[in-house]
Amino acid sequence: MNIISFDIEEWYIEKAYKGDRKEKYVQYDAMLARILDVLDENQCKATFFCLGKIASEFPYVVKGIVERGHEIGCHSNEHMWLTKMTPVQLRKDTLAAVKVLEDVSAQKVNTYRAPAFSIGDKNKWALEILVECGIEYDASIFPAIRDFGGFSTFTEKYPCVIESNGFRIKEFPIPVVRILGKESAYSGGGYFRLFPYSFISKQLNKSDYGMCYFHIGDLIPAAKKMMTKEEYEIYFKEPGTYVNRLKRYVKSSIGTGEALEKMQKLISSVEFINMKDAVTKIDWSKTIKL
Numbered sequence: 268m269n270i271i272s273f274d275i276e277e278w279y280i281e282k283a284y285k286g287d288r289k290e291k292y293v294q295y296d297a298m299l300a301r302i303l304d305v306l307d308e309n310q311c312k313a314t315f316f317c318l319g320k321i322a323s324e325f326p327y328v329v330k331g332i333v334e335r336g337h338e339i340g341c342h343s344n345e346h347m348w349l350t351k352m353t354p355v356q357l358r359k360d361t362l363a364a365v366k367v368l369e370d371v372s373a374q375k376v377n378t379y380r381a382p383a384f385s386i387g388d389k390n391k392w393a394l395e396i397l398v399e400c401g402i403e404y405d406a407s408i409f410p411a412i413r414d415f416g417g418f419s420t421f422t423e424k425y426p427c428v429i430e431s432n433g434f435r436i437k438e439f440p441i442p443v444v445r446i447l448g449k450e451s452a453y454s455g456g457g458y459f460r461l462f463p464y465s466f467i468s469k470q471l472n473k474s475d476y477g478m479c480y481f482h483i484g485d486l487i488p489a490a491k492k493m494m495t496k497e498e499y500e501i502y503f504k505e506p507g508t509y510v511n512r513l514k515r516y517v518k519s520s521i522g523t524g525e526a527l528e529k530m531q532k533l534i535s536s537v538e539f540i541n542m543k544d545a546v547t548k549i550d551w552s553k554t555i556k557l
Contacts, residue, residue: 319364
């Protein structure tokens with residue numbers, strides 16, 4: 268079983284942090300249209316994790332996805348890392364996002380993915396807040412070390428029920444493989460752009476569970492400059508040292524020239540479903556206590 272998902276955030280990030288350039292919206296619109304066409308061509312339904320701010324400020328984006336028959340999930344309201352939020356802030360952010368996403372999509376929104384997979388051992392309380400806000404299915408746990416997130420002590424590699432402090436939530440962890448002694452993702456974001464197609468397709472075809480995740484920015488060939496110190500610190504809320512900015516530039520640029528073609532090939536050769544359909548196919552007897 269392989270799940271396909273997309274994180275939809277670029278329009279809001281452009282407006283809030285990068286200058287509100289109209290030509291970027293045209294570029295994002297065109298790439299989203301291409302993605303939706305590719306999914307239609309392969310009779311594939313995906314889960315699109317959208318920011319609440321996309322629904323409130325760019326409602327046509329969410330409506331266009333819904334019109335093509337896809338599931339809408341929540342990707343927070345303003346794309347703030349959960350590691351930088353208090354419980355009160357997360358509750359407010361999630362309730363606002365879910366409400367506007369449901370209003371615009373006319374769907375029940377009960378699936379969630381944290382920005383940058385920013386739920387880990389130090390803020391696992393976030394899962395309880397999500398349940399309080401009506402979230403039933405989560406795809407935020409990245410069971411390895413990564414920038415801005417990662418939950419390396421979470422050892423379950425397959426969908427499971429997480430139970431803690433009286434709450435229960437169904438979790439779809441990001442698939443990882445062991446490479447050179449370390450756990451690594453392979454099927455989304457920069458990992459998808461970095462690893463060769465043959466490796467990714469082999470892992471998906473031999474596993475009982477896989478999940479791909481894409482961003483619009485993953486699929487647009489890089490033609491951007493390294494962020495300034497001020498831009499970096501406003502967006503990432505950490506020191507904008509040259510090393511930090513260079514690492515982010517490389518990670519966001521590598522492999523973008525070939526990513527769209529690689530994604531199209533993968534969708535045409537691997538059978539994918541969305542999270543809504545996957546929920547009905549999974550044995551949820553496995554429970555993990557945090």
